[in-house]
Amino acid sequence: MSDAKSRMIARAARDIAPGMTVNLGIGLPTQVVNHLPGDFPVCLHTENGLTGIGPTLPHDRADRNLIDAGGAYVSTIPGSAFFDSATSFALVRSGRLDLTMLGAFEVAENGDLANWKIPGKFSPGAGGGMELAQKARRVAVLTTHTDRAGNPKLLTRCTLPLTAAGCVDRIFTDMAVIDVTPAGFALRELAQGVTIEDVKQATGAPLHIPSGAIPTF
Amino acid sequence: MRLPDKTGAIEGAIAAIPDGATIMLGGFGVPGTPFLMIQELVRQNKRDLTIIKNDANETGMGVDHLLVAGCVRRLITTHLGLNANAIRMMNEGTIEVEFCAQGMLAERIRAGGAGLKGFVTDIGIDTEMGRGKQRVEIGGEVAMIETALRADVALLHAAQADTFGNLRFAATARNFSPLMAMAADTVIVEAEEIVTLGTIAPEDVHTPGPFVDHVVHVPNLSEEYAVVRR
Known part of the structure; x- marks a missing residue:
C-alpha cells in the first residue's frame, strides 16, 4: 500500500471517538x-451478527x-455479543x-x-451498504481521490446508481480530508506534499477553501 | 408429558420437498450454510427452485452447486460478490435474481415469520432499489411497503439441537437462521450434535422447538464447513 493511502487510513482512525459504536x-x-x-474503548459492529469484534486470526487459529x-x-473480546441479522440491522x-x-465509487457534493x-x-448487490449509508x-467515506484512470471520484452529481442520497458527512482520501457541507465540498486537511491546487485539479466539483492555514496529515 | 421426537434421516426429509419449491437457506458465507442438505437437494435433482439466501456462497461451494446443477430458477439475495459464477448466470439470464438490502431481507423474513403481510420503511427510497414499491405516508414522511417473505421450506444448520428441535447456533453462524425458522411451512435442521431433552437449558435456546419440523444429525461435516483458505 502507498504511503499516502496508509496515512489516509491512519487519519480516518483519529475520527473514531472513545465510546462509539462503529461499523x-x-x-x-x-x-x-x-x-x-x-x-481503545470502542465497540465495532459487523452486519453478520457481532458486536465487539476482536483481532483478525490466521487460518490455523480461526474459528470456522x-x-x-x-x-x-x-475473534471475540470480553463483552462481545452474537445476534441474528434482524437484530443486527x-x-x-x-x-x-x-x-x-x-x-466509494463516487461521492457528490450534496453527500450522495x-x-x-x-x-x-459490476453488480453483485449492495449487501448491508444501503442501510449503513x-x-x-455519521457516514465517512475512505477512497482514493481519483479512480485508476485518474478520473475524479468527488463529483457535482453521481453518475452511478446511488447507495443512499445525501448521506456522506466526511471524505478521507489520499490527498485530503473534505467535508460535505450545505455549500458543497469544503477542504479541511491536506495530505503531506499535496497542494490546494492539486486537490482542486483532482476534484470534479467546486471545492471551498477555508481561510487560514490548512492542517496536514 | 414428554416433548415429541423429530429426529430422522436427511434423505427422507429432503425427499418431501417438491420441484418448484421456495427454499430459505440459512447462512452468511460459510457459517450457518447447510452444505450437506444442499448437496442432498442436488443429489435428488430438485428443479425449478426459488432460493432465498443472504449470498450465493463462493464458486464451487454451497449454493453454487445448486446453480451449476441447474436446480435454481430464481434467487432472492443481498450480495453475490464472492461468486463470479452466480453473477455470470444472472447476466446471461440463466437465473433470475432479486436483490434486497441485507437488513430488508432479514426484516421481510422476520415479518413473514411473525404472521405479518409486510412493513413500512424508507430504506433505499432514493435508490433504484426503491423503484416500483408502493409508497405510503406516515407521520408526514414518505415511505415504502416492503412485503413479507415466506417459504415452503427452510433448511438450517445448527451447532446443537435436542430431539424436539430446540436449537443453538454457533458464533456468527446464527445470522438469518432464527428468522427463517419462523418463516417457512416446513423447517428442516441439520445439527452437528443432537442432545437429549433438557440438555439445552430453557434460557439458552436460540430457536424454540415448535418452529422446527425435522432434525437430522450430521456428525461428519464435509470439507465445505471448514475454514476457507483464500
Missing part, C-alpha cells in the same frame, strides 16, 4: 482498526463459525451506530454516495 465497511475501511491503540461481513476470520436503523466508514453498482460491469449517525 467499518469491507475493503480499506476495515484496515482503520489497525491504527487504533489496543486498549466466526467471520466478519467481509469473510475475514475474526435494528441496531443500524434505530440510530445506535455512531459512525460507519465506507468505500454510489458504491454498489457499475451497470454492465442511510442510517448510521
Whole structure:
C-alpha cells in the first residue's frame, strides 16, 4: 500500500471517538482498526451478527463459525455479543451506530454516495451498504481521490446508481480530508506534499477553501 | 408429558420437498450454510427452485452447486460478490435474481415469520432499489411497503439441537437462521450434535422447538464447513 493511502487510513482512525459504536465497511475501511491503540474503548459492529469484534486470526487459529461481513476470520473480546441479522440491522436503523466508514465509487457534493453498482460491469448487490449509508449517525467515506484512470471520484452529481442520497458527512482520501457541507465540498486537511491546487485539479466539483492555514496529515 | 421426537434421516426429509419449491437457506458465507442438505437437494435433482439466501456462497461451494446443477430458477439475495459464477448466470439470464438490502431481507423474513403481510420503511427510497414499491405516508414522511417473505421450506444448520428441535447456533453462524425458522411451512435442521431433552437449558435456546419440523444429525461435516483458505 502507498504511503499516502496508509496515512489516509491512519487519519480516518483519529475520527473514531472513545465510546462509539462503529461499523467499518469491507475493503480499506476495515484496515482503520489497525491504527487504533489496543486498549481503545470502542465497540465495532459487523452486519453478520457481532458486536465487539476482536483481532483478525490466521487460518490455523480461526474459528470456522466466526467471520466478519467481509469473510475475514475474526475473534471475540470480553463483552462481545452474537445476534441474528434482524437484530443486527435494528441496531443500524434505530440510530445506535455512531459512525460507519465506507468505500466509494463516487461521492457528490450534496453527500450522495454510489458504491454498489457499475451497470454492465459490476453488480453483485449492495449487501448491508444501503442501510449503513442511510442510517448510521455519521457516514465517512475512505477512497482514493481519483479512480485508476485518474478520473475524479468527488463529483457535482453521481453518475452511478446511488447507495443512499445525501448521506456522506466526511471524505478521507489520499490527498485530503473534505467535508460535505450545505455549500458543497469544503477542504479541511491536506495530505503531506499535496497542494490546494492539486486537490482542486483532482476534484470534479467546486471545492471551498477555508481561510487560514490548512492542517496536514 | 414428554416433548415429541423429530429426529430422522436427511434423505427422507429432503425427499418431501417438491420441484418448484421456495427454499430459505440459512447462512452468511460459510457459517450457518447447510452444505450437506444442499448437496442432498442436488443429489435428488430438485428443479425449478426459488432460493432465498443472504449470498450465493463462493464458486464451487454451497449454493453454487445448486446453480451449476441447474436446480435454481430464481434467487432472492443481498450480495453475490464472492461468486463470479452466480453473477455470470444472472447476466446471461440463466437465473433470475432479486436483490434486497441485507437488513430488508432479514426484516421481510422476520415479518413473514411473525404472521405479518409486510412493513413500512424508507430504506433505499432514493435508490433504484426503491423503484416500483408502493409508497405510503406516515407521520408526514414518505415511505415504502416492503412485503413479507415466506417459504415452503427452510433448511438450517445448527451447532446443537435436542430431539424436539430446540436449537443453538454457533458464533456468527446464527445470522438469518432464527428468522427463517419462523418463516417457512416446513423447517428442516441439520445439527452437528443432537442432545437429549433438557440438555439445552430453557434460557439458552436460540430457536424454540415448535418452529422446527425435522432434525437430522450430521456428525461428519464435509470439507465445505471448514475454514476457507483464500
